[in-house]
Every structure is written in structure tokens, then in C-alpha cells.
Amino acid sequence: MKKLGLILATVFFTIATFALSANPAQAATHQVKMGSDTGQLVYVPETLSVSPGDSVEFVMNKLAPHNVVFESSDVPEGAESIASSLTMSKLLFSPGQSYSITIPEDAPKGEYEYYCQPHRGAGMTGKLIVE
Numbered sequence: 001m002k003k004l005g006l007i008l009a010t011v012f013f014t015i016a017t018f019a020l021s022a023n024p025a026q027a028a029t030h031q032v033k034m035g036s037d038t039g040q041l042v043y044v045p046e047t048l049s050v051s052p053g054d055s056v057e058f059v060m061n062k063l064a065p066h067n068v069v070f071e072s073s074d075v076p077e078g079a080e081s082i083a084s085s086l087t088m089s090k091l092l093f094s095p096g097q098s099y100s101i102t103i104p105e106d107a108p109k110g111e112y113e114y115y116c117q118p119h120r121g122a123g124m125t126g127k128l129i130v131e
């Protein structure tokens with residue numbers, strides 16, 4: 001009986017260890033405010049490092065309307081189709097409204113620049129760095 005308990009404990013420990021090591025790094029959720037708390041036409045933070053699988057939530061904060069546009073010319077080579085899939089052309093007007101994107105697992109590493117259509121001229125641009 002003692003021996004069976006030991007075997008079961010060993011089996012359980014082995015499975016638990018395997019389950020833990022097989023579990024990939026936890027995907028993170030980041031947040032980017034559109035319009036700073038102090039009323040500036042910026043994304044906060046303007047530059048954000050992310051990993052494939054991570055999510056980025058763009059939250060409408062101040063000085064609406066805002067959106068998020070990725071141009072195929074402003075992303076790493078091979079990420080052109082990802083640029084359009086991450087783009088949200090729709091404008092958000094109400095504080096608290098949000099838009100979430102998930103960085104595809106196969107997203108090429110590099111800098112993904114984006115801008116807000118109504119405020120591009122005012123310098124409302126941001127950058128995701130996929131690492």
C-alpha cells in the first residue's frame with residue numbers, strides 16, 4: 001500500500017512538472033490610452049514593447065475622436081497583412097470605449113508604427129515593438 005502511494009505520488013509529480021514546463025509564457029495584456037490625462041494628442045505610452053500572443057487594448061481617453069491605423073509601409077517586412085488586420089479605422093468617441101488587438105504568434109519582430117487618422121498631422125503616432 002505504501003509502495004502504491006509512492007508510485008502515485010511520483011506519477012502525479014511527473015505530470016505536474018510536465019504540465020508546468022509545457023505551459024508557454026503567459027501572454028500579457030497591455031493598455032494604451034488615446035489622449036493623455038493632461039489633454040495632449042498622444043498615445044500613452046507612445047512606444048510599447050510586446051511579444052507575439054500579447055494583447056494591446058487601446059482605450060479612448062481624451063480629445064476624441066481617435067483610431068489606430070497601421071500602414072503596410074511602416075511595419076517589418078512580411079507583416080504587411082498583419083498591419084491591415086491590426087488596424088481599426090472606426091473612430092472612438094466616448095471615454096472608456098476600447099479596441100483590442102492581439103499580436104499574431106507569427107508576427108515578424110520589429111517596429112510597428114501606427115497613427116491616429118484625425119490627429120496624424122498633430123503628431124499623434126505610436127509604436128509597438130514586437131520582440
Ligand SMILES: [Cu+2]
Pocket residue numbers: 065066067116117118119124
Ligand atoms: Cu486622435
